Amino acid sequence: MIGRPRWVGYALLAPALVAVGFLILYPLYLVLALSFRQGKTLNVLRLAELPFGPGNYRTIFASDATWHSVFVTVVYLAGTIAPAFLIGLGAALLLNRAFPGRRWLRSFILLPWAVPGVIVSIVFLWLLDGSFGVVNALLRQAGWLATDLAWFANEDTALAAVIVPTVWKAYPFFTLTLLAALQSIPSSLYEAAVVDGATRWQSFRYITWPGIRASAALAAILNTLWALREFDIVYLTTGGGPDRATETLAVRIYQEAFAFFRMGTASALGVLTMGMAILLVLMSIRSIRREYF
Amino acid sequence: MKHVLASLAMLFALSLPPIARAQDVTLDFPSWQAEEPGFAEWWKGLIKEYEAKHPGVKVKLYSIPFANYVNQMTVRFAGQNPPDIVHLPSRNFASFAGQKWLEPIDDLLKNSDIPGNWSKLQSEMTWDGKMYGVLLLPYGNLLYYNEKLLQDAGAKVPTTPAEWLDAMARTTNRDKGQFGLATTTAEHPNMFIDAATWVLGEKQDWLKGNKYNFTDPGVVAAVEQFRKSLSYAPPGTNSAVARQLFIDGKAAFLRDGPWVWATLQKAKPEIRPSLKMTQLPFPVITGGASNSLHIPAKIDLQKKKLVWEFIALAASPPWQEKYVQLTGSPAGRVGVIGPEQAKRDPHLGAITQAAEKAENLFPMQPALRENYNEFATLFSRAVVRMQSSSQPTDAILANLQKELTAAVPLP
DSSP states (O other), X not given: OTTSOHHHHHHHHHHHHHHHIIIIIHHHHHHHHHXXXXXXXXXXXXXXXXXXXXXXXXXHHHOHHHHHHHHHHHHHHHHHHHHHHHHHHHHHHHHTSOOTTXXXXXXXXXXXXXSOHHHHHHHHHHHTOTTTOHHHXXXXXXXXXXXXXXXXXXXXXXXXHXXXXXXXXXXXXXXXXXXXXXXXXXXXXXXXHHHTTOOXXXXXXXXXXXXXXXXXXXXXXXXXXXXHTOOHHHHHHTTTOSTTXXXXXXXXXXXXXXXXXXXXXXXXXXXXHHHHHHHHHHHHHXXXXXXXX | OHHXXXXXXXXXXXXXXXXXXXXXXXXXXXXXXXXXXXXXXXXXHHHHHHHHHSTTEEEEEEEOOXXXXXXXXXXXXXXXXXXXXXXXEGGGHHHHHHTTOBOOOHHHHHTSSHHHHBOGGGGGGEETTEEOOEEOOEEEOEEEEEHHHHHHHTOOOOSSHHHHHHHHHHHOBGGGTBEEEEOXXXXXXXXXXXXXXXXXHTTOOSEEXXXXXXTOHHHHXXXXXXXXXXXXXXXXXXXXXXXXXXXXXXXXXXXXXXTHHHHHTTSOTTTGXXXXXEEOSSSSXXXXXXXXXXXXXXXXXXXXXXXXXXXXXXXXXXXHHHHHHHHOSOOSBTTOSOHHHHHHSHHHHHHHHHHHHOEEOXXXXXXXXXXXXXXXXXXXXHHHHHHHOOOOHHHHHHHHHHHHHHHSOOO
């Protein structure tokens, strides 16, 4: 290959570049273009007839509902990622030890990741059902609940109720990523630490954590981005309700586009969500660059 | 050379699809009723006869849950992938017609016997002066009750709204998992129907002229009663769960359409005899157009003809009669239930009576028809506030009126 003209390389890359351009850049352009079309239609062929202007952005930035959705999204992200990370880390540390039945337990712990969001939603809808859910029954038996609580239908508990199944589905990815990182740490480091009289906490802080930090950061970013666009669990359990209590940006975009037919406003909200995602990546890029590059 | 040519000709002939297959057409037909007792039997029987009359044509019927049905249809139409046979809840029909997603059928109707023999609610299939569908089910709301639960609680079958609320209070025993009312208490556009039953039933109206009328004292008082009724229902329930609770004997009352009658047959033998049906205890009985069949716009001519023939078969007198018998619901065609049959099957008499007396509960104002989803969504959020907060009803309704004025302004 050495000495061959550079265009051969570009020519070989061209099909992939065209595919990426078509699959990623064109939809991005379409969302951006749609966000400047003001009016109500779902007919793609009629979108060009709608007036062009920044009105959709003015509408969404002036709307309390938008900032409420941004707030709900941020709470949902924080409420999902932090517990999922801690559970994932705990599971990874457990699975990194040698004990009987470890293989079986590893598959079992990773199972939620493979379960479709629709199934997860149905299972949790029944578990947390207001009248016949097992969670209410257990809490009532334990004397911690006086009356039945409709977890998904109550404004005060709905967001927490939506976060629980999301955490359940999200933690195995942390477990998998962190377990792989844990297994790459040489055991000689732990042996040296024992010889030096280090406590368990010191071993974790000075050997384990530096060894898994890069993977943890990457997993956290990926999971945050996934949670940012999470739709199925939220929509299937609460539909964004009650009274907007769980209306994340993803659910609001869907409502605006397909329930209220305001494609332009939905696209403007999509651009806002993209902006949030880019901001998150930019905020974490320094730590990733430090670890990986 | 001869052999080579003969072999090539044979290969070419074999590569052609058989003649019968060239005519094969599949009509895509999603419906929320595909698995519903009574309705499923009717649709399957209708499809069997249609396919027998149209060799090479298959109707692919499949179920989509009602809770997601309209949204899924919206996504399919928006993605230029509509079904061939379009089955819609009639209250959402206008938003589809407004997007120009449906085919006008005035010419087809002219050559049928539908115009002179159909329910007056067929007029709801009109949008912008054109007819876009055939109404399948005009209905009046009914009150289902569990006679045993009423007797045990010393309550009687209500004849006034106050008596109904009293009976709900007497039959509610949350510790036993027993409720006075089974209704939608999880946020859903259906909440509007429940509230409208109380408001229009008490001779009030959401609109005054061409303006929202949510702050009217009469409307507020009726909604107050509706709010009270929700306190006797299990929380976080959708319409399917509400029906199941009633069928399982865990709720004393259910306000619903006539289609529930067929589902009651699923109740346990010891519960079924207690489940009864009567007219709602309001001066005005509410109802409307439940669901309808449509042809998607820009469908090819061959499919358009086939879909219309399917609709025409569904609208034929024998299939309309079977509709009433199998589903226990009124049919679009008038006079399907004669006085003698009404005498033989009192429940058929009751549902026919309710359908004939019913006043349309869905707003006919064009802006509200076209934006029904948004209107009902905002309305259901207000109902959720009524359930979960101690905010006064008049304040919630005033706020709703403000939200609606901004989101769906009336011209």
